[in-house]
Each structure stands twice: as C-alpha cells, then as structure tokens.
Amino acid sequence: MSFPAETEGFQVDEPGNPPDFHKRSFKLKPVGDHDVDIKIDACGVCGSDVHTVTGGWGQQKFPLCVGHEIVGHAVRVGPKVTLIKEGQRVGVGAQVYSCGECKQCREDNETYCQVNLINTYGSEWPGTGIISQGGFASHIRTHEWWVFPIPDALPTKTVAPMLCAGITVYSPLVRHGAGKGKKVGIVGIGGIGHFGIMFAKALGAEVWAISRSRAKEAEARKLGADGFIATAEEGWEKPHRCTFDLIVNCANSSAGFDLAKYLSLMDVHGRWMSVGMPEEEGTVIKAQNLVSNGVLIGASHLGSRREMLDMLKLAADHGLEGVVEELKLGEEGLKEAMVRMKKGDVRYRFTITGYDKVFG
Amino acid sequence: MSFPAETEGFQVDEPGNPPDFHKRSFKLKPVGDHDVDIKIDACGVCGSDVHTVTGGWGQQKFPLCVGHEIVGHAVRVGPKVTLIKEGQRVGVGAQVYSCGECKQCREDNETYCQVNLINTYGSEWPGTGIISQGGFASHIRTHEWWVFPIPDALPTKTVAPMLCAGITVYSPLVRHGAGKGKKVGIVGIGGIGHFGIMFAKALGAEVWAISRSRAKEAEARKLGADGFIATAEEGWEKPHRCTFDLIVNCANSSAGFDLAKYLSLMDVHGRWMSVGMPEEEGTVIKAQNLVSNGVLIGASHLGSRREMLDMLKLAADHGLEGVVEELKLGEEGLKEAMVRMKKGDVRYRFTITGYDKVFG
Numbered sequence: 001m002s003f004p005a006e007t008e009g010f011q012v013d014e015p016g017n018p019p020d021f022h023k024r025s026f027k028l029k030p031v032g033d034h035d036v037d038i039k040i041d042a043c044g045v046c047g048s049d050v051h052t053v054t055g056g057w058g059q060q061k062f063p064l065c066v067g068h069e070i071v072g073h074a075v076r077v078g079p080k081v082t083l084i085k086e087g088q089r090v091g092v093g094a095q096v097y098s099c100g101e102c103k104q105c106r107e108d109n110e111t112y113c114q115v116n117l118i119n120t121y122g123s124e125w126p127g128t129g130i131i132s133q134g135g136f137a138s139h140i141r142t143h144e145w146w147v148f149p150i151p152d153a154l155p156t157k158t159v160a161p162m163l164c165a166g167i168t169v170y171s172p173l174v175r176h177g178a179g180k181g182k183k184v185g186i187v188g189i190g191g192i193g194h195f196g197i198m199f200a201k202a203l204g205a206e207v208w209a210i211s212r213s214r215a216k217e218a219e220a221r222k223l224g225a226d227g228f229i230a231t232a233e234e235g236w237e238k239p240h241r242c243t244f245d246l247i248v249n250c251a252n253s254s255a256g257f258d259l260a261k262y263l264s265l266m267d268v269h270g271r272w273m274s275v276g277m278p279e280e281e282g283t284v285i286k287a288q289n290l291v292s293n294g295v296l297i298g299a300s301h302l303g304s305r306r307e308m309l310d311m312l313k314l315a316a317d318h319g320l321e322g323v324v325e326e327l328k329l330g331e332e333g334l335k336e337a338m339v340r341m342k343k344g345d346v347r348y349r350f351t352i353t354g355y356d357k358v359f360g
Numbered sequence: 361m362s363f364p365a366e367t368e369g370f371q372v373d374e375p376g377n378p379p380d381f382h383k384r385s386f387k388l389k390p391v392g393d394h395d396v397d398i399k400i401d402a403c404g405v406c407g408s409d410v411h412t413v414t415g416g417w418g419q420q421k422f423p424l425c426v427g428h429e430i431v432g433h434a435v436r437v438g439p440k441v442t443l444i445k446e447g448q449r450v451g452v453g454a455q456v457y458s459c460g461e462c463k464q465c466r467e468d469n470e471t472y473c474q475v476n477l478i479n480t481y482g483s484e485w486p487g488t489g490i491i492s493q494g495g496f497a498s499h500i501r502t503h504e505w506w507v508f509p510i511p512d513a514l515p516t517k518t519v520a521p522m523l524c525a526g527i528t529v530y531s532p533l534v535r536h537g538a539g540k541g542k543k544v545g546i547v548g549i550g551g552i553g554h555f556g557i558m559f560a561k562a563l564g565a566e567v568w569a570i571s572r573s574r575a576k577e578a579e580a581r582k583l584g585a586d587g588f589i590a591t592a593e594e595g596w597e598k599p600h601r602c603t604f605d606l607i608v609n610c611a612n613s614s615a616g617f618d619l620a621k622y623l624s625l626m627d628v629h630g631r632w633m634s635v636g637m638p639e640e641e642g643t644v645i646k647a648q649n650l651v652s653n654g655v656l657i658g659a660s661h662l663g664s665r666r667e668m669l670d671m672l673k674l675a676a677d678h679g680l681e682g683v684v685e686e687l688k689l690g691e692e693g694l695k696e697a698m699v700r701m702k703k704g705d706v707r708y709r710f711t712i713t714g715y716d717k718v719f720g
Contacts, residue, residue, distance in 0.1 A: 109628040114602050242474050268469040274647040286642035287634040290659035297657045299650035
C-alpha cells in the first residue's frame with residue numbers, strides 16, 4: 001500500500017474579509033503506523049474557520065486550509081490501526097492528535113492534553129515543519145484515535161457539523177448533568193445551539209431555548225425546546241430566577257450581554273458553561289455576581305473520543321440531523337460560506353459538498 | 361419566662377475611616393416560638409464588618425451594630441425550640457433566618473434562600489421595621505436553626521471566627537471535593553485562609569498555601585500546608601500547571617491579580633472558588649481563559665447548618681483552633697480592630713472579648 005506525501009485543497013494565504021481561497025497541493029504529515037488516510041466527502045463550516053480566515057483570532061500559520069467538520073471514507077489504514085477499517089465512512093473533528101499518555105489523555109480528557117495537542121489545521125506536526133491542514137481538501141491523514149466511525153443512519157451532509165459544533169455542546173451537556181429532571185437552557189440558536197437543543201432533549205432534560213427575539217421560537221420548538229425565552233422582553237428573567245441547573249451559552253458574541261441577569265437564572269451551584277468564543281474583550285465578573293446562588297462559570301473544549309462515539313449513537317438512535325445548507329466546494333462556495341457565516345446568515349450550518357466534482 | 365424587648369450594644373451611626381462606635385440600647389426582634397436568646401461572650405471581627413463600617417460596600421442601614429462571629433450562652437429558649445437547650449454554649453454566624461420552605465432551604469442550601477434571607481445585621485425583620493443587629497452587643501435573638509451548639513473541646517475565643525470565616529471556606533472545600541487524593545490550594549493566608557489550610561488538611565487533601573511572599577511560609581506549614589507557593593517568584597506557576605483539583609481564593613483584594621496564571625494551575629474541570637469579597641471592580645474573564653483546562657469558576661456563600669455542625673465536629677476531633685488576637689469590647693477596642701483589619705495588621709483574626717466587664 002502506498003501512502004501519498006501530498007494532497008490538494010483550498011488554502012487562504014492571509015486573513016481577509018472576504019478571504020480568498022486558492023486551490024493547490026500541500027504536504028500531509030509523514031505516515032505513521034496508527035494513521036488513517038481519509039478521502040473527504042463533505043466538511044461543515046465552523047465559526048472557528050471564519051474567525052481564522054477573517055483574522056478575528058489573530059496570528060495563525062498561513063497559508064492555511066481550514067475546515068474541521070470532516071466526513072469521508074478511510075482509504076488507507078496503517079499496519080497498527082485497529083479502530084478503523086478500510087472503506088469505512090468516518091469523521092474527523094477539530095483536533096487530530098494528543099500525546100495519549102498524560103493524566104488528561106488517560107482520563108478521557110484528551111482534548112485538554114497539555115503535552116502535545118495538534119489542531120486539525122494550523123498546528124505543526126512536531127519535528128516536521130509541516131503545518132496541519134483542514135478539510136476543504138481532497139484528503140486528510142491522522143491518528144486513528146481521532147477518526148470516528150459514522151453510524152449508517154446519519155447522512156453525511158447533516159452529520160458533518162456534529163464533528164465540531166455538535167460535540168462542542170454535547171460534552172458540556174453530559175459532563176454537567178443534562179438529563180431527566182434537569183432544567184437546561186441553550187443560549188444562542190445557531191450552529192452549536194441548535195444541536196444543544198436536540199441533544200439536551202434527547203438526553204431527557206427540560207429544555208429552554210434562550211434567544212434575543214422570538215424569531216426562532218417555532219424552529220426551536222421543532223428542534224425539541226420545551227420552552228422559549230426572549231431576552232429582549234422586559235422582565236424575561238424573573239419567572240426563571242434560581243431554577244436552571246445548567247445553561248450552555250452558545251452565543252458567538254458577548255456584546256451587550258447582561259451576564260448578571262443570565263446568572264440569576266441559575267439554581268444553587270448551577271453551571272453556566274460558555275462554548276462560544278467571542279472575539280470581544282471578555283466580561284467583567286465580580287465574586288459578588290456569583291455569590292447569591294453559588295453559580296459555577298466555565299467553558300469547555302470539544303469532547304473526548306468516547307463522547308464523540310456516544311453522541312453519534314445518540315443522534316442515530318433518535319434520528320437527529322443537523323439543520324444545514326449545502327454549498328459547493330470551490331473558491332466561490334467557500335468565500336460565500338465565510339461571508340454569510342460572518343453575518344450570521346445561515347440556518348444553522350453550512351456543509352460544503354461536491355468534492356467529487358473538484359477532486360474526481 | 362420573660363423575653364426582653366431590647367438589648368445594649370455598640371453601633372456605628374455612619375461609615376467612617378476610622379469608624380466611631382456608640383454604646384446604646386436597640387430593639388431585638390419580636391420573640392417567636394422557635395427563638396433563642398443568647399447572652400454573648402465573644403465575637404470575631406470579620407472583613408464584612410470592616411467593609412460595612414468603613415463604607416466600602418456602599419449603602420447599609422445605619423445606625424448599625426456589626427459582628428457576626430458570635431459565641432455565647434442560650435439564656436432563654438422559645439416553647440417550640442428543640443435544637444438548643446437553655447444554658448448551652450452556642451454560636452451564631454452571618455445569617456440568622458431563611459424561609460425554611462423553598463427548594464434551596466429544603467436542600468441544605470438555606471444560605472442561598474431567595475425568599476426571605478435575614479443577615480445577622482442590616483436586614484429588616486419582615487414587617488417589623490426592626491433592623492437586625494450583630495454581635496458587639498449584650499444579647500442576640502434568633503431562630504434556633506441558626507444557632508449552633510459549640511463542642512466542649514473548642515475554646516470560645518478561638519472558635520468564634522469559625523462561625524463566619526471558618527464556614528466560609530469549609531463549605532466550598534467539602535462541596536467541591538477536598539479530600540484524600542486531591543490537591544487543594546488556599547490563596548491568601550488571613551482570617552479565612554488560615555482556616556482553609558487547617559480544614560483542607562483535616563479533610564485529607566494535599567494542601568498548598570499560595571501567598572505573595574514567603575513571609576507566612578513557616579506559619580502556613582505549621583497550620584498544615586504540605587507545600588507553599590510564593591507568587592512574587594518568577595515562574596511560580598510552571599511546576600503546578602494543570603495539577604490542582606480545587607483552589608479556594610480567600611484573598612480580600614483582586615488588585616494586581618493575574619487570574620489567567622492562577623487558572624492555569626487547575627486540572628481539567630478543576631474548581632476555582634472565590635470567597636473573598638474585594639471592593640474592586642471585578643476581573644475580566646474571557647471564555648478563552650477557561651478553555652484550555654475547562655476550569656470552573658465560582659463563589660460561595662457561607663454554609664448550611666449541617667455543614668456548620670460538621671465543621672465544628674471536625675475542629676473538635678482534630679483540635680483545630682483559630683489563630684486569634686484578643687481585643688476588649690468597647691469603643692476603643694472596636695475601633696482598633698477595624699483600623700488594623702483594614703490595614704491587614706492581624707494574624708489572623710481578632711476576637712472581641714470582655715463582654716462581662718461592659719454588660720455585667
């Protein structure tokens with residue numbers, strides 16, 4: 001079996017608004033015994049991609065091919081691969097490697113590895129000078145641990161965004177107790193939040209969608225929300241004070257956010273978990289804001305392999321699909337995706353398809 | 361049995377630096393069937409008292425008698441009292457009433473009651489126009505639930521500060537898992553923090569005292585610290601990155617605090633709990649600061665009756681005593697306590713004694 005050294009994909013040479021994508025060849029990581037080569041069929045567009053190619057997150061390693069909600073087929077597997085079979089439909093998310101040996105890796109916290117964490121794009125494969133490249137490309141190669149079999153019940157196009165947006169909200173939901181008897185809120189009904197509503201409901205919780213206006217109420221209820229809160233309405237917080245066990249804040253902006261009001265929704269030691277990564281300068285928090293209910297504030301980073309497999313099974317068992325708009329792979333399709341994502345003009349996620357047309 | 365309507369104590373008429381105390385009579389709450397009257401023997405001086413009488417916390421209801429680390433003897437008990445016996449040595453902390461019926465009260469979270477929470481001083485007893493008054497007084501009267509029998513092994517003078525400073529750090533320690541196999545940090549070795557070191561050690565944790573300089577290292581180790589971190593030393597955080605399960609921040613000021621460095625100490629989903637109430641404007645927190653280890657940030661408010669009794673038993677079983685300096689009750693003693701507390705000139709807590717000399 002021969003493993004190629006390069007693949008073809010769409011790179012951005014520098015951040016821009018709008019950004020320009022260029023089709024070209026670039027290096028894959030040197031092949032390892034545990035590596036899987038994946039021929040890509042589709043890839044979702046994540047807020048991180050937009051932040052990266054439009055410059056909102058500052059310095060990154062360019063030229064860069066972004067995209068980390070990847071679905072494809074395993075076309076070659078290394079001699080020691082046991083988790084993935086050749087030909088299998090698989091997914092890859094926002095990380096592609098960790099040390100596998102530290103305390104964090106051993107305790108199902110591999111996405112928090114402090115030793116050797118490789119992001120799907122923009123990280124150097126140690127000692128090679130090769131920068132990892134994402135999913136708007138023909139192929140990707142990585143360690144089997146970071147490759148996830150996709151259940152047959154889940155269509156490629158709608159499962160793709162689960163690999164990052166989905167796991168980003170699934171992990172804090174399960175880690176912080178979403179389930180029967182718990183009142184769970186999802187702030188921000190977008191790419192991440194719409195999965196939050198579905199998953200929290202499937203896990204058995206009482207789910208409240210929390211949005212600025214009521215524009216998305218009908219859709220939120222269709223996704224599974226038991227209740228809806230519109231924060232533009234006077235006194236919105238009052239009936240819910242001290243009642244939520246968990247709120248996952250999926251909003252992608254913190255502008256104009258009255259955090260103290262949101263925190264007043266939490267029951268004693270309730271968890272306010274942020275998974276959005278706003279570009280703004282952060283929120284001022286005083287210990288006094290946290291005292292009246294002993295609320296815990298946190299953030300969360302993706303989810304473990306075990307959680308990824310559990311999430312895909314939950315989605316398959318409950319027939320859950322991401323709500324996506326399809327755009328075609330290419331300079332124009334990628335640019336349109338980034339521009340429209342930046343404006344919030346998508347319900348609720350783009351999946352880039354049409355790889356066959358570009359790469360044959 | 362006759363219950364008096366008034367008691368005598370030392371009130372401040374308005375915030376001042378230094379504040380002036382005036383001895384006079386004021387009303388006790390109307391007696392209830394579950395009330396206990398306590399003749400006070402000693403009372404610790406808490407940071408809250410200083411913030412209140414020097415004006416750092418803004419509007420309060422003056423004239424006011426502060427003090428909420430009260431030890432005395434139950435001299436009269438109402439007809440329905442079952443938790444306290446007449447003559448018993450008892451303590452009262454920073455709260456004296458909650459509704460007792462809401463979800464929070466029923467779940468051992470009565471200090472977080474949102475319905476009817478009465479602080480030991482400065483709250484109105486509902487419908488009476490009477491403002492609750494604290495422990496620099498001859499007597500205090502309140503509901504038996506908020507009166508705690510003191511084990512014989514604990515001297516009055518050294519147990520007094522446990523009623524607020526002690527429970528303030530004990531509750532987050534036990535609620536957030538301090539115990540065998542856990543690495544626990546205590547930031548700020550003062551009135552609250554010195555109890556934190558003792559209690560965390562007694563609970564079985566590996567305890568690290570975290571202070572600016574090494575000035576308090578010997579004392580911290582004597583209190584039970586297994587290790588000591590001086591944050592004025594370059595690179596202090598590096599050897600401890602991602603290793604702490606719990607840190608309780610007992611510092612009373614957030615000035616010059618590089619929170620991101622402290623948070624980098626936490627293991628995945630470690631808890632950073634603040635119990636100090638700085639007068640400053642708060643800390644800017646970005647979700648990005650919380651992501652690399654999924655740390656949870658929170659605060660905590662006192663502790664339940666059950667925790668208060670557990671803490672007193674732990675202290676009695678382990679022979680733990682607050683490290684206190686004694687000052688005598690009176691205009692001068694109280695003023696000196698407030699002025700020196702404000703400067704941090706106390707190791708580690710003042711207890712005001714000599715009540716017999718003043719009130720007979």
